Amino acid sequence: MKGLKIVVLAKQVPDTRNVGKDAMKADGTVNRAALAAIFNPEDLNALEQALRLKDKYEGSTVSILTMGPSRAAEIIREGMYRGADGGVLLTDRLFAGSDTLATSYAISQALKKMEADIIIAGRQAIDGDTAQVGPQVADKLGLTQITYAEEIIGIKENVITVKRRLERGVEVVEGPLPLVVTVNASAPECRSRNAKALLKFKHARTATELQDTSEDYIDIKNDRPELVIPEWSVVDVDADPKELGLSGSPTKVKKIENVVFTAKESKVLSDNDEDINELMRTLIESHTIG
Amino acid sequence: MNNIIVYCEIEDGKVADVSLELLTKGRSLANELKCKLEALVIGSDLNGIEKTLYPFGVDTVFLANDTRLYPYVTAPHAAIMIGLFKEEKPQVALLGATSIGRDLGPKVSSALHSGLTADCTSLVIGDHYEKKTDTKYDQLLYQIRPAFGGNIIATIINPDCRPQMATVREGVMKKEIMDANYVGEIKNIEVDKYLAPEHFAVKIIERHIEASKINMKGAPVVVAGGYGVGSKENFDLLYQLAEVLGGEVGASRAAVDAGLVEHDRQIGQTGLTVRPRLYIACGISGQIQHTAGMEESAMIISINNDINAPINKIADYAIHGKVEDVIPKMIKHYKANTK
Known part of the structure; x- marks a missing residue:
């Protein structure tokens, strides 16, 4: 079998799982800017599945495709440190405000230039939890989708076998390449950084980053062109601006409310026998239990 | 036309609880919108399934009954749903936020270029005024959901595209029979009109699905x-x-x-x-x-x-x-x- 061309869709997200005290404002709402930007966890599970295919099928390559602002290049580098061969940053002001459908359109336009055999994405991103971009990208490209994957078992004669983890069990399915697979958190964790890759890619930068950088001791553009991470704009991927951003998004956000914890009148009890005995009696008398 | 359609999931010949919960919600939305509540059921061996659905106030059951349609695979179910929606033009479509609904919903919404909101915790009808275009929209579906890890609550609307699609997790809405004697009508779908051989490209090799032994929802x-x-x-x-x-x-x-x-x-x-x-x-x-x-x-x-x-x-x-x-x-x- 010839090597596979694998593209991993990844997103840089605020770490909404760890909203610590530092990220809370005085009014009890979350200060989103204070949250760390991380590699979306299920996209790391997706990357691991891609790297396992690369290990298994000689000559395969893994690239990361991400859409976001300039600093999202961080996760492309992170992916390269863990074994990816490269990546592309899809970045343009015109993408701002896109809902899942407009995002999927942008990503699918970029994928048209990448000729992937397999596109692997995390099932969902922790900032939105929608699980929509994977299937919508597949639809836009007219590709088969296999969601909720826990393990890509293998590929034989252009047919992929995938184990899916569903709410109440497992399913093993087969589908033809090319296709889109989305991966669950129940899949194996991503391998950690590899020292050789870290050395090789630590100077990888986008053109925008190179402009801003003070690392003038190495002229990457001329000396090490393979370390330049491509940035693609709306024009580069031949996207229709009407299909992007707010105008390309069928869904609109009408209102955002911050969740604020409002205190109830709670009674504080000690763990001594008297307090607990009294509590159990109250619960039984009110028919809450018993 | 312009009704509410609920996609009903089938497991082991039974309608999933989440679908019945959505029918309950769909009925009250339909009353408010003065439209019909319709159910779409896709599967095999579905004879008699309407008896489970009518008591929830279902006016029409669209039935796609074919041995190739169970267990669920994305493409054939999506093709039927897309085809039916193009003809029926529902204003609202609801799906369970399950591994089926969250697989099917995005595919269908992309094909129809309609908006989809995942994991809604509340659905209400409301109006909207768009300043930029000076347009007033009556009776939109407000799709309310937590986002950002639950730290914010967002109200999402789809002013211009139809159907307004939403998924809801099991247990979020209440399941309530409206009238045990309510009777609607069955409309059988001619599946071959929508299906092509390429819709069956994905094949299920093995399947081990167990009913959950844990009855968390019913526990006092x-x-x-x-x-x-x-x-x-x-x-x-x-x-x-x-x-x-x-x-x-x-x-x-x-x-x-x-x-x-x-x-x-x-x-x-x-x-x-x-x-x-x-x-x-x-x-x-x-x-x-x-x-x-x-x-x-x-x-x-x-x-x-x-x-x-x-x-x-x-x-x-x-x-x-x-x-x-x-x-x-x-x-x-x-x-x-x-x-």
Whole structure:
């Protein structure tokens, strides 16, 4: 079998799982800017599945495709440190405000230039939890989708076998390449950084980053062109601006409310026998239990 | 035309609870919008399935009954749904936020270029005024959902595209029969009109689906453990208390991630939603992701050795102590008082 061309869709997200005290404002709402930007966890599970295919099928390559602002290049580098061969940053002001459908359109336009055999994405991103971009990208490209994957078992004669983890069990399915697979958190964790890759890619930068950088001791553009991470704009991927951003998004956000914890009148009890005995009696008398 | 269509999931010949919950919600939305409530059922051996659906106030059952359509595979179900929606032009389409609904919904919404909102916790009808275009929209579906890990609540609308699509998790809406004698009509779908050989490119090789043994939704008491429970041994105490009180054991995501308890028991935004008579939160700090799945419990007791744990703010009783000390005492005094 010839090597596979694998593209991993990844997103840089605020770490909404760890909203610590530092990220809370005085009014009890979350200060989103204070949250760390991380590699979306299920996209790391997706990357691991891609790297396992690369290990298994000689000559395969893994690239990361991400859409976001300039600093999202961080996760492309992170992916390269863990074994990816490269990546592309899809970045343009015109993408701002896109809902899942407009995002999927942008990503699918970029994928048209990448000729992937397999596109692997995390099932969902922790900032939105929608699980929509994977299937919508597949639809836009007219590709088969296999969601909720826990393990890509293998590929034989252009047919992929995938184990899916569903709410109440497992399913093993087969589908033809090319296709889109989305991966669950129940899949194996991503391998950690590899020292050789870290050395090789630590100077990888986008053109925008190179402009801003003070690392003038190495002229990457001329000396090490393979370390330049491509940035693609709306024009580069031949996207229709009407299909992007707010105008390309069928869904609109009408209102955002911050969740604020409002205190109830709670009674504080000690763990001594008297307090607990009294509590159990109250619960039984009110028919809450018993 | 312009009705509400609920995609009904079938498992083992039965309509999934989440679909019946959506029909209940769909009925009240249809009353408000003065339109019909319709159900779309795709599967095989579906004869008689309408009898389960009519009592929820279903006016039309669209039935795609074909041996190739069960178990669920994305492409054929999507092709039928897309084809039907192009003809029927529903104004609202609802799906369960299950591994089926969350696989099918995005595919269909992309093909129809209609908006989809995932995991809604509330659906209401409301108006909208768009300043930029000076346009007034009447009776849109407000799709309300937590986002950003549950730290914000967003209201989403789809002003211009139809259908307005939303998915909702099991247990979020209530299931209620409207009229046991209600009768609608069946419309059989000619599936060959929509299906092509390429829709069957994905084949199921193996399938092991088990009905969940855990009846968390029906449990009057839920004893839930968090990371603070500390060990599997201490979790056994939660099982003992749940058994004595006739309840079920639940868990926070942190306890599941730590391997203290199986994933099926996870309560919260990315797990189950419960509203029992009594919720006992043991060693749970109370991140919003968790409280989203239990805050409507009639009574909440928290057991925590951190008196400042956020969960204590929503608890009716906050017991300051260690789980392993408090639970045996609860069991002892419960038994003593019920003798």
